Amino acid sequence: MIKAIMTSNLEKGIEGYTAIPIIQGTYRLAELPNNSCSHLVCDHAIESCNPDVDVVEDVSNLIRKGGQINLIGVDLDALCQHYLSKQVNDEEFSDFVTKFKNTRSLSSVRKKLSNKGMIITSVQVKGIQYEISAVRQ
Numbered sequence: 001m002i003k004a005i006m007t008s009n010l011e012k013g014i015e016g017y018t019a020i021p022i023i024q025g026t027y028r029l030a031e032l033p034n035n036s037c038s039h040l041v042c043d044h045a046i047e048s049c050n051p052d053v054d055v056v057e058d059v060s061n062l063i064r065k066g067g068q069i070n071l072i073g074v075d076l077d078a079l080c081q082h083y084l085s086k087q088v089n090d091e092e093f094s095d096f097v098t099k100f101k102n103t104r105s106l107s108s109v110r111k112k113l114s115n116k117g118m119i120i121t122s123v124q125v126k127g128i129q130y131e132i133s134a135v136r137q
Helices: 055-060 076-084 090-099 106-115
Strands: 002-007 018-021 037-043 063-074 118-126 129-136
Touching: 037 055, 055 063, 055 106, 063 076, 063 106, 063 118, 076 090, 076 106, 106 118, 106 129
Parallel strands: 002 018, 002 037, 037 063
Antiparallel strands: 063 129, 118 129
């Protein structure tokens, strides 16, 4: 059973987990066969990858039956709402927009996971950030 973490922060890691580094907006999954992961943590993977990369599609294929995925990211809808309501100022909004290569709304990520046969077990939202936990049936 493989446990893995996908992140662009190469200093971030979890002991006992295989690192899947995101470098220059892309990653390599060739070493991990489909249905091989019992647990996968994706730490801001969507935001770190190029727009033509479908992170949720790719990583959901790695999760074995009964395996769990945790996706941590920035909710595009919440970011825009926070900006429009002045909870995020121009400078902070600009920092987010220039820092990230890609964003998705929480609802689109949930839908994609469900469409891939994943059962959403929890969703936590704090400000503009979310964490979704899901299990493959």
